[in-house]
Amino acid sequence: MRGVWTTAGVREAEDEVLARTPDGALMQRAAHAVARRAAAMLTEHTGGVSGRRVLLVVGAGNNGGDALWAGAFLRNRGVGVGAVLLAPEKAHAAGLAAFRRSGGRVVSESDVPQWTERAELVVDGVVGISARGPLRPAAADVFDRVTAPVLAVDLPSGVDPDTGAVDGPAVHATATVTFGARKPVHLLNPGRCGDVTLVDLGLPLGAEHGRSPELRQLDVADVAAAWPVPGPEDDKYTQGVAGIAAGSATYPGAAVLAAGAAVRATSGMVRYAGPAADEVRSWWPEVVATGSVADAGRVQAWAAGPGLGTGRDGCDVLAHVLGQGVPVCADADAITLVATRPEVLDARDPDTPLVLTPHDGEFARLTGDRPGADRVAAARAAARRFDAVVLLKGHHTLVAAPDGRVLVNRPRGAWLATAGSGDVLSGILGGLLAAGLDPWLAAGAAADVHARAGEIAAAGVPTSASQVLMAVPEAIRQVRALCDDGSSGA
Numbered sequence: 001m002r003g004v005w006t007t008a009g010v011r012e013a014e015d016e017v018l019a020r021t022p023d024g025a026l027m028q029r030a031a032h033a034v035a036r037r038a039a040a041m042l043t044e045h046t047g048g049v050s051g052r053r054v055l056l057v058v059g060a061g062n063n064g065g066d067a068l069w070a071g072a073f074l075r076n077r078g079v080g081v082g083a084v085l086l087a088p089e090k091a092h093a094a095g096l097a098a099f100r101r102s103g104g105r106v107v108s109e110s111d112v113p114q115w116t117e118r119a120e121l122v123v124d125g126v127v128g129i130s131a132r133g134p135l136r137p138a139a140a141d142v143f144d145r146v147t148a149p150v151l152a153v154d155l156p157s158g159v160d161p162d163t164g165a166v167d168g169p170a171v172h173a174t175a176t177v178t179f180g181a182r183k184p185v186h187l188l189n190p191g192r193c194g195d196v197t198l199v200d201l202g203l204p205l206g207a208e209h210g211r212s213p214e215l216r217q218l219d220v221a222d223v224a225a226a227w228p229v230p231g232p233e234d235d236k237y238t239q240g241v242a243g244i245a246a247g248s249a250t251y252p253g254a255a256v257l258a259a260g261a262a263v264r265a266t267s268g269m270v271r272y273a274g275p276a277a278d279e280v281r282s283w284w285p286e287v288v289a290t291g292s293v294a295d296a297g298r299v300q301a302w303a304a305g306p307g308l309g310t311g312r313d314g315c316d317v318l319a320h321v322l323g324q325g326v327p328v329c330a331d332a333d334a335i336t337l338v339a340t341r342p343e344v345l346d347a348r349d350p351d352t353p354l355v356l357t358p359h360d361g362e363f364a365r366l367t368g369d370r371p372g373a374d375r376v377a378a379a380r381a382a383a384r385r386f387d388a389v390v391l392l393k394g395h396h397t398l399v400a401a402p403d404g405r406v407l408v409n410r411p412r413g414a415w416l417a418t419a420g421s422g423d424v425l426s427g428i429l430g431g432l433l434a435a436g437l438d439p440w441l442a443a444g445a446a447a448d449v450h451a452r453a454g455e456i457a458a459a460g461v462p463t464s465a466s467q468v469l470m471a472v473p474e475a476i477r478q479v480r481a482l483c484d485d486g487s488s489g490a
């Protein structure tokens with residue numbers, strides 16, 4: 001599992017290392033890595049390094065210092081390097097001196113158009129972890145002219161380091177070199193960061209140093225290890241029976257999708273209870289289907305809500321499953337019911353886990369506000385408020401636990417933005433909860449396999465929820481195979 005720290009946490013850890021490191025050593029190590037990445041990009045895009053032209057865009061702090069030192073290292077490899085100083089009087093003094101000594105040129109305002117046109121690579125050293133708000137006009141004007149690939153130092157300037165939010169002009173990097181630890185922006189807005197390289201600075205981060213990560217991301221090995229696999233002693237009951245309470249006369253499809261996803265995601269057994277029993281049975285003959293949750297038989301977890309309806313009947317179903325003493329995934333209409341009839345939660349057995357899986361609209365119904373720019377904080381607050389795991393859907397699905405831990409799912413394209421794909425996620429999650437996984441991990445693993453299934457089903461062209469569902473076994477196979485290969489980060 002990868003950890004990601006806030007900029008405040010990274011800064012604190014950096015200060016500890018800075019105090020016992022010779023002056024400038026950390027910056028030069030960082031800058032050297034930037035220069036190496038820049039040289040690799042030049043080779044990739046132009047076939048060579050020496051004689052190429054690189055433009056540095058340099059801001060007021062150490063981020064600009066990194067860029068200037070990197071420029072000096074590139075000069076040593078025969079690169080023509082120019083630097084636009086956005087705040088000349090505040091430019092990093094030692095970096096600027098080294099840059100000048102190496103033969104680097106400070107670019108005047110009138111020469112900017114010529115440099116942006118001819119540069120084969122632009123280095124964004126405008127701002128790093130002290131960034132606040134979008135690019136200021138002078139920097140935005142330079143980047144408006146840029147057509148060459150951009151290498152961001154630490155993070156793409158103008159993008160919020162801790163939320164990944166973009167609220168005005170911001171750099172769109174082809175690649176980013178970051179230092180010490182990944183910051184939230186790298187997970188929350190990877191599209192702006194491009195290919196991210198992490199340079200180890202030996203920062204004291206981690207629980208052993210009293211610094212827990214702000215965000216976490218599951219590696220494929222975590223998903224593979226968590227996914228239930230039957231053993232020789234197992235039978236259909238011991239693996240956990242998943243219950244699906246979904247669908248209505250108007251929306252039988254939601255029931256078919258959720259039940260099918262549970263069937264395909266886990267071995268063992270799936271029960272369905274609701275008005276779509278005939279439809280579910282005809283699609284999935286292995287599902288034990290009945291008309292009502294009251295006579296569904298025992299299950300080890302419920303996935304409730306897709307297509308359930310938000311009236312009295314739906315409310316009774318939700319209250320029933322919440323009172324069964326087993327984990328519940330409440331999705332779709334079940335979330336609306338929690339929002340509009342909060343008293344339904346009174347039926348909840350307090351010791352049993354609840355997973356809420358809202359999209360932004362449902363989140364607004366549930367909490368009174370849309371998630372806003374700081375989605376991590378919003379998901380975390382909701383998890384605490386409802387004492388539930390909150391899986392906030394989106395391009396980067398987030399999974400927040402009541403104790404503050406947040407997982408960020410790695411998106412694999414946006415083909416999952418198709419009707420019914422959320423129903424598939426509910427079914428997968430119901431299956432994992434029934435198998436006894438920790439609810440936070442279950443939600444993270446379900447989101448991972450769901451995203452993989454979306455990518456497999458689409459293969460570059462539009463897909464549908466039914467196809468995503470059919471691709472779930474292949475996604476699980478991929479997870480298990482990648483893990484067996486030892487490609488644990490994929």
Ligand SMILES: NC(=O)C1=CN([C@@H]2O[C@H](COP(=O)(O)OP(=O)(O)OC[C@H]3O[C@@H](n4cnc5c(N)ncnc54)[C@H](OP(=O)(O)O)[C@@H]3O)[C@@H](O)[C@H]2O)[C@@H](O)CC1
Binds near residue numbers: 027059154
């Ligand atoms: N510490 C270490 O060990 C190491 C640190 N390293 C490097 O240092 C970086 C952090 O450097 P830092 O703290 O000097 O600040 P930095 O991010 O360069 O900002 C400078 C100033 O920019 C301004 N500004 C703010 N927002 C802005 C915006 N939107 N658009 C334009 N300007 C904006 C604001 O000043 P203002 O103009 O508001 O007075 C702010 O103070 C870090 O990311 C990494 O690259 C590496 O060398 C490894 C070792």
Ligand SMILES: Nc1ncnc2c1ncn2[C@@H]1O[C@H](COP(=O)(O)OP(=O)(O)O)[C@@H](O)[C@H]1O
Binds near residue numbers: 411422423
């Ligand atoms: N732009 C996107 N990129 C990646 N995944 C997305 C995107 N938009 C939606 N999704 C995913 O698709 C699913 C949609 O679920 P939901 O909104 O409940 O749809 P439905 O109710 O039609 O099933 C969620 O898992 C969500 O994370």
Ligand SMILES: [K+]
Binds near residue numbers: 154
């Ligand atoms: K930057």
